[in-house]
Structure formats: C-alpha cells, structure tokens
Amino acid sequence: MRAWRNYVIGASMLADRLHRELQDGHGLSLADYEVLVRLSEQKGRRMRMSLLAEDVASSKSRVSHQVARMEREGLLRRRECPEDGRGVFAELTDRGMALLEGSAPTHVKGVREHMIDLLSREEQAVVAKVFDRVIAHLRGLDG
Template sequence: MRAWRNYVVGASMLGDRLHRELQERHGVSLADYEVLVRLSERRGRRMRMSQLADDVASSKSRVSHQVARMEREGLLRRRECPEDGRGVFAELTDKGMAVLEGSAPTHVEGVREHMIDLLSREEQEVLAKVFDRVIAHLRGVDG
C-alpha cells in the first residue's frame, strides 16, 4: 500500500511541478508540451489524431479539443489524411517547434532535478522496467 500511495502522490506532485514550471516560464502546459514533443519526433512532424491520443494516453475527444485550442494558438494545424478521406493529421507548425525548442531545456531540467537525479542508475533501470510492464499490460500487450 505504501508503494501505491507514494506513487499516486509523487506522480501528481511531479506533474504539477513540471506543469507549473513550463506554464510560468513559457506559457505552455505540460499536456501541450507532450503533444509538441510527440509531433516533433515524427517524420513530417505530423501524426494521426488517433495515434496522438494513444501516445499521450488521452481520449480522442480530449485530444481533439486540445488540438483545436493549440491550432487557434498557431502551434499546430490539422490536415486531412490524403490516403483516406476520414483520417486527420495533427501537424506541428514552425511556431509550435519554436515553443518546443524554447521550453525543452526547462522541462529537461525539471525532470532531472525533481526525479532523475534523485535516483541511482539502477533505480532508474528498475523504474523503467516496471513501467514498461505496466504500460504493456494496460495496452493489452502482456508479455
């Protein structure tokens, strides 16, 4: 029970701190930062909306609202998928890439300061393996 409770409280506190640092210094939320990162890692800086929702562990509806807001802010744009008329891509704009590049050092510094540097290399490996297993299980890829 201690492990579970400490995880719940710690994950919440860590997310809140990282969000606050990004918001105060760059005016970007942690959720928006994650969308920018995912898109930046893809060829053409774009991906299907459904895949984006899966990658950020959010509902398609929530990501759709988030993307619409980010599109109004000029951080990304939506494009129809040329292969099938129903699919929609979210695509990172130059402005979105600039926001990501400006805020990334703050995020990396925060993750290191508030978590990574507190763990030994072995603890980092254990944590990575534990969450590889948890994520695979929750996605139905047990193994």
C-alpha cells in the same frame, strides 16, 4: 500500500511541478508540451490524431479539443489524411516547434532535478522496467 500511495502522491506532485515550471516560464501546459514533443519526433512533424491520443494516453475527444485550441494558438494545424480521406493529422507548425525548442531546456532541467538525479542508474532502470510492464499490460487490456 506504501508503494501505491507514494506513487500516486509523487506522480501528481511531479506533474504539477513540471506543469507549473512550463507555465511560468513559457505559458505552456505539460499536456501541450507532450503533444508538441510527440509531433516533433515524427516524420513530417505530424501524426494521426488517433495515434496521438494513444501516445499521450488521452481520449480522442480530449485530444481533439486540445489540438483545436493549440491550432487556434498557431502551434499546430490539422490536415486531412490523403490516403483515406477519413483520417486527420495533427501537424506541428514552425511556431509550435520554436515554442518546444524554447521550453525543452526548462522541462529537461525539471525532470532531472525533481526525479532522475534523485535515482541511481539501477533505480532508473527498475522504474523504466516496471512501467514498461504496466503500460504493456494496460494497452493489452485496451487493445
């Protein structure tokens, strides 16, 4: 029970802190930062909306609203999928890339300061292994 409760409280506090640091320094939410990161890692800086939703562990509806808002802010744009006409891509704009590049040092510093540097290499490996297993299990239930 201690492991579970500490995880719930710690994960919430960590996400809140990282969000606040991005918001205060760059006017960017943690959720929006994650979308920008995922798109920046893709060929052509774009990916299908359905895969983006899966990648950020969110519903398609929630990501659709988020992408629409980010599109209005000029951070990304939606494009029809030329292969099937039904699919839609979210594509990172130059403005979105610039915001990501400007905010990444703040985020990386926060992740290191508030988590990574508090753990030994062995503890980092254990955390990674545990959550690889949790994610695989939950994706197996959903898929």
